Amino acid sequence: MSNESMTTAETQSLEQLLETVPALQxxxxxxGLSDLIxxxxxxxxxxxxxxxxxxxxxxxxxxxxxxxxxxxxxxxLYEEGIGGAWAxxxxxxxxxxxxxxxxxxxxxxxxxxxxxxxxxxxxxxxxAINLAAEFGRQSRATHAPMPED
Numbered sequence: 377m378s379n380e381s382m383t384t385a386e387t388q389s390l391e392q393l394l395e396t397v398p399a400l401q402x403x404x405x406x407x408g409l410s411d412l413i414x415x416x417x418x419x420x421x422x423x424x425x426x427x428x429x430x431x432x433x434x435x436x437x438x439x440x441x442x443x444x445x446x447x448x449x450x451x452x453l454y455e456e457g458i459g460g461a462w463a464x465x466x467x468x469x470x471x472x473x474x475x476x477x478x479x480x481x482x483x484x485x486x487x488x489x490x491x492x493x494x495x496x497x498x499x500x501x502x503x504a505i506n507l508a509a510e511f512g513r514q515s516r517a518t519h520a521p522m523p524e525d
Contacts, residue, residue: 382390394400400409419425475481482490491497 399405416425419428491501
């Protein structure tokens with residue numbers, strides 16, 4: 377906006393602002409503001425700055441809502457998630473290392489024999505079956521059956 381298009385009241389307000397704010401009397405500050413306005417102009421004109429302001433407001437709301445109980449719950453959830461991921465990762469590495477030690481994979485009969493003798497193998501198989509059953513239950517509850525062709 378040029379000075380010619382500004383009204384007298386706008387010019388006086390701008391001059392008053394420049395006189396009352398000490399930082400605005402520094403030329404480096406004015407140059408920096410000019411650069412900032414130039415860079416922000418497309419965001420302002422395209423109303424994209426509104427999105428940034430909304431994001432800051434939402435972030436501020438979350439910070440205000442984050443009382444001690446919520447932080448404690450989030451920390452517990454994080455610890456449980458990390459602990460579970462570590463346990464699964466550790467079990468997978470151990471099982472892979474054991475499988476790598478075997479020269480040949482066991483036959484079906486050897487695997488069945490192991491299931492009859494090894495309580496941990498049966499417990500793991502039972503856990504896998506329970507997991508598959510839970511996936512099936514949740515799938516049935518959340519998804520409508522697909523029509524047949």
